[in-house]
Amino acid sequence: MAEHEHIMADGTVICHTHEQNHGHAHSHTQTKAVLNRMARVIGHMESIRRMVEDGRDCSEVLVQISAVNAALQGVAKTILKDHLEHCIVDAVQEGDKEAIEKLNAAIDQFIR
């Protein structure tokens, strides 16, 4: 947990990202869920690596990798929606064009 963050009673994380967001505070409601899902993805990757170590059938390994890819897409979608609902709404209200530009660049890289 970074020094500039506070978890509220409902699990909302209030973060003050001074550098990127010009000093305004914004909240992400999905941070806990994202962290949990990422931990599951990491555990899944570790088990796939063990499958390869154990010489398990390549077809089964490929199916598991595609499951991880799908899980990562889900995590990214959650982050994106959370970002839109909170940071971007704030950014628009405060006339912060840089946040929009950065998100557009990230989307460009994400959706090919």
Next chain:
Amino acid sequence: MAEHEHIMADGTVICHTHEQNHGHAHSHTQTKAVLNRMARVIGHMESIRRMVEDGRDCSEVLVQISAVNAALQGVAKTILKDHLEHCIVDAVQEGDKEAIEKLNAAIDQFIR
């Protein structure tokens, strides 16, 4: 390392996957590389999880997730090529249709 595997001097892993391959031995030349790349992907995922924990900018997190997705696609491609060059060539020579069917099912799931 599973009991039924042997690493050769050149790093080739000879695995005898009796269940899936009807008792023939086949070799994967890329197993070491795949394991190393998977370890890197896991490390990368852990660092992205820390980025979320630290409240780093969502756009940056999305860019990193897309990098992991690309890395996983690369690993899957390597596994697929290795599988084709070794197991599938063997399977065809031995008239093992099940291996081809399993791989086709995996590809169906992987490429959408």
